[in-house]
Amino acid sequence: MTTIKDIAQAVGVSCTTVSNVINGRSGRVSADTILRINETIEMLGYVPNMSARSLVSSSSRVIGVISHLAPHKNESIVEDPFHSAFIGSIERTLSENGYYLMLRTVETTAELVAFLRNWNVDGLFFTGVFQDEFFQALSELSIPIVLIDSYVSHSNMCNVGLEDYKGGYTATRYLIEQGHKDIAFASPTIRERGVVYERFLGYKNALAEASLPFRPELVFEQELDLNSTVSLGRKLAKRNDFTAVFATADIMAAGIMAGIHEAGKKVPDDISVIGFDDINLCQLTSPKLTTIHQDAPLKGKLAVNFLMNLLENKKIEEREVILPISLVERNSVKKI
Amino acid sequence: MTTIKDIAQAVGVSCTTVSNVINGRSGRVSADTILRINETIEMLGYVPNMSARSLVSSSSRVIGVISHLAPHKNESIVEDPFHSAFIGSIERTLSENGYYLMLRTVETTAELVAFLRNWNVDGLFFTGVFQDEFFQALSELSIPIVLIDSYVSHSNMCNVGLEDYKGGYTATRYLIEQGHKDIAFASPTIRERGVVYERFLGYKNALAEASLPFRPELVFEQELDLNSTVSLGRKLAKRNDFTAVFATADIMAAGIMAGIHEAGKKVPDDISVIGFDDINLCQLTSPKLTTIHQDAPLKGKLAVNFLMNLLENKKIEEREVILPISLVERNSVKKI
């Protein structure tokens, strides 16, 4: 392997000079030397060794994406269609900026901290709800963090979020406008400071605003996996005390629809369904799924932007972006 | 940050001894010393610095997953539902084995080689079809590589594959058994030594075996993105010269189904559709998609196993595993 030493030797200068040129600190290097060094680097196919670099600089250009911190979930973040869209976007944007993405499953805070220190990880993306203990540990490490879809604010972290409350409100409001009065709510576990909680608040307030009662028996908390959502759909099909469901994720909405169909009822004729996220799947179901749209690639891109700014110590005026939602009308909601 | 030196100092031994204990080379270290070292490591919260490690050992425990090598495709591998299932599996298995996964977009062979050398990447996963030039470059680097779904065999690489030919044959045969005589074939670009090519051969041979003519005008090559597949579906709906389509990917089959429905025709009454992969999506469409099943998580796990064996220089009797396919009958194919 060609090293910086080989380049220095070949050109007839010192390592320092080569290092300076490579790192753009060529202010005090003569034009001729720069040219010769670059030529030699090209010729010898020199590639810097990141281990040596990060050893001496204690920073690595590695950005971590933590897959999950919840021990019970045996599912990687990439397996969720919404998140994978947005990780794809993160990955591309990071590559463009000369950073490297490490995907890592950790189950405990200790494991996470070990991982970050193992590699001198420069920055971190997080999505979801976490325990305080966890944030405590992270702020001690003081590495730049961008939180995505996390209703936690921390002095040295940035947030990329969504109009979740408005999304929940808009979805519910839309159902009400279509004449629905008894509207079920389906979501994974509702946790405070999570996106689902905000969507839930939006749902409740839309009901209240229309003077419709909030009926706790119509709130269904369920895991997002295929089997759970489909069986929830079957269960819902058996009831007759509501006419529409708002599911806080498209995969859940789609599963519910499948379950309803399995049970012999029809969407939207018997039960209307509205989803959230607007992933590709919405256009592949029959009927196509009416949903709340959000821009996953943009979310990824903005998250990377934030992180880049944090890493370069740029002054950040606004530590938070909230992306807008919009309603996408398709065919899974009936007007009554 | 606590270093190995701090541990050594605290315990009153040398770095070498600490290093030996950490790396399990404790054969010549007294039980008492081992105990004290481990206690101190625990107490001081020591975490090894991977950069220093990989610098001296020129191996990093980093495994690369190359996101895409096709410059025209602006899509990360994680965005494809089949691949994301299987990357999720790879990621978990690697973590369990103490390896780290780096996801990287590269567009040229040079970029790939630079990436591998940058980080002393220990091993690599590849999926898909690549140019010879590319394999040339990789074999020069001589790092362990596991090819997934790639019909290329190379002396120091392992392959995890699928019964693609049989899959194509089984799907087509099934359609024929259901009474279909005019069967279209839909896939991304058919490239030699790719999975699609094998499935295509299976399709052709099943036709031939049943004495049905192969009709080139019924072969449709199309990108896998949502818009392309849906518009292919619309296009297919306009034709009357076939009764069934075999799509070599479920996302394509689902898109085609959506397009057919958009055009006012019905699956399976007007046109039957069969897919490939058996991703979750198959159970979310209406009708549910009949498809060829393959086990994505197992594929990932086996790929990791191969890589671990290659990394540990274990004797490998068989450099190749071919996973079995199976037919999953659902409701998208009509018996005529």
Next chain:
DNA sequence: AGACTATGTTATATCAGTTTAACATTAAAC
């Protein structure tokens, strides 16, 4: 008693870079 093992332990070099502080050389300023 001396040679030989087995058992513990450790200086020191090394990995491939970056950083620091100093050293020449030439040009400009007073």
Next chain:
DNA sequence: GTTTAATGTTAAACTGATATAACATAGTCT
């Protein structure tokens, strides 16, 4: 004609680990 500044360049220390080869010490065997 010296001081000052600007321009190039470099030797050497350092980052945190591992590997090599050597060095003690204690016990065992002739």
